[in-house]
Amino acid sequence: MxxxxxxxxxxxxxxxxxxxxxxxxxxxxxxxIVIPPPGSQYSVGYFNIKNASQxxxxxxxxxxxxxxxxxxxxxxxxSSKSMSQMRQVNELRIPPQQRAIAQxxxxxxxxxxxxxxxxxxxxxxxxxxxxxxKPSSEMMFLVSHRESKH
Amino acid sequence: MLSGAIKFNKxxxxxxxILWPNPHKIENFDLTDQFNKIVTLNNLKGKWxxxxxxxxxxxxxxxxxxxxxxxxxxxxxxxSVYSRLGQIIFVSVDPERDTxxxxxxxxxxxxxxxxxxxxxxxxxxxITKTFKSLFMKNYDSDGSYSVDHxxxxxxxSPEREMLSVLTYPHNYSAIIERFEKASEFYNELSQ
Numbered sequence: 001m002x003x004x005x006x007x008x009x010x011x012x013x014x015x016x017x018x019x020x021x022x023x024x025x026x027x028x029x030x031x032x033i034v035i036p037p038p039g040s041q042y043s044v045g046y047f048n049i050k051n052a053s054q055x056x057x058x059x060x061x062x063x064x065x066x067x068x069x070x071x072x073x074x075x076x077x078x079s080s081k082s083m084s085q086m087r088q089v090n091e092l093r094i095p096p097q098q099r100a101i102a103q104x105x106x107x108x109x110x111x112x113x114x115x116x117x118x119x120x121x122x123x124x125x126x127x128x129x130x131x132x133x134k135p136s137s138e139m140m141f142l143v144s145h146r147e148s149k150h
Numbered sequence: 151m152l153s154g155a156i157k158f159n160k161x162x163x164x165x166x167x168i169l170w171p172n173p174h175k176i177e178n179f180d181l182t183d184q185f186n187k188i189v190t191l192n193n194l195k196g197k198w199x200x201x202x203x204x205x206x207x208x209x210x211x212x213x214x215x216x217x218x219x220x221x222x223x224x225x226x227x228x229x230s231v232y233s234r235l236g237q238i239i240f241v242s243v244d245p246e247r248d249t250x251x252x253x254x255x256x257x258x259x260x261x262x263x264x265x266x267x268x269x270x271x272x273x274x275x276x277i278t279k280t281f282k283s284l285f286m287k288n289y290d291s292d293g294s295y296s297v298d299h300x301x302x303x304x305x306x307s308p309e310r311e312m313l314s315v316l317t318y319p320h321n322y323s324a325i326i327e328r329f330e331k332a333s334e335f336y337n338e339l340s341q
Contacts, residue, residue, distance in 0.1 A: 034209075034213075036209065036213070037206075037213050037256050037259040037260070038255040038256060038258070038259050039206050039252040039253070039254075039255035039256035039259075040206045040207055040209070040213075040256060041207055042207045042208075042209040043209060044209035044210050044213075069292065069294075071290065071292070073210075073296075075210050075211060077301055077317075077318050082283075082300050082301055082302035082315055082317050082318075083283075083284060083298060083299070083300055083301065084211055084298065084299060084300070084301035084318065085288070085298045086208070086210065086288070086296045086298070087288070088290045088291060104210060104211070104214050104319075105210065105211055105214075105318060105319055108209070108210050110209050110210075111209070112294075116252075116255075146213055146214075146217060
């Protein structure tokens with residue numbers, strides 16, 4: 001084996017070992033958890049998270065002690081039938097130096113609140129982000145109101 | 151594009167976006183609203199109706215669409231036709247969870263004028279069929295479910311014709327513009 005081949009082999013092995021890193025290199029650039037309308041048991045979360053590392057990071061889940069469940073969903077739209085479908089997503093893969101963006105009408109967090117009369121904290125809620133490799137990280141999401149327009 | 155300065159003939163009109171020159175008529179249906187009142191085709195007759203299908207536990211596009219519809223409804227009060235004849239309707243495709251009581255709480259958040267109604271599955275199939283729409287329950291791995299549904303906003307004429315469907319993403323100015331064009335078109339044909 002030549003030195004060049006050996007170097008390539010080492011690089012390949014290294015890329016496997018460090019393919020997915022922990023959450024510590026994720027930067028939460030913006031976030032919101034929208035208080036649901038009365039009667040609804042599901043809130044929605046949006047975010048813009050940057051992977052500041054040079055490696056891919058895979059977000060596996062978001063969790064919180066105050067919500068019943070948090071799952072990652074993606075809404076898709078079929079323009080031909082004008083249909084909307086919401087499907088669970090098992091992970092979010094963020095390439096190096098790229099962002100995962102959750103926004104209305106696309107990827108979002110579906111957050112089940114304890115009851116439809118649950119009172120949200122005033123300003124921020126801590127969510128724990130778990131990645132493919134530990135450690136997990138804590139992120140503070142801003143609580144926002146969906147404005148009533150009447 | 152339609153314009154108030156042009157006299158229209160239905161045969162000369164070609165579709166622009168999703169604004170149909172030869173619209174089909176909505177057929178009868180039976181729903182129950184948030185006050186336990188029956189809502190049928192008669193509630194559409196003589197009114198301009200802006201209609202959206204969804205469900206209360208839809209966290210993303212339903213509340214944002216209803217908010218947009220409510221804003222358009224409010225702005226359209228400046229329009230002399232709409233202020234007399236306009237209404238906004240939300241049809242829930244999740245009757246299992248969306249009871250009249252839940253619908254009452256939910257609808258009041260968006261507009262005091264919002265009619266929120268649902269029905270049993272058979273009647274929902276009937277109304278979605280006449281709106282040329284669909285709905286389908288979809289289960290997640292944890293056993294919870296969501297409902298696939300139309301993301302369009304339907305504009306129905308006083309003669310219960312489906313004149314237009316606005317596609318997602320929605321904004322209130324597009325609803326206003328579409329109503330104004332459709333009502334101009336409708337008036338031209340009536341003269």
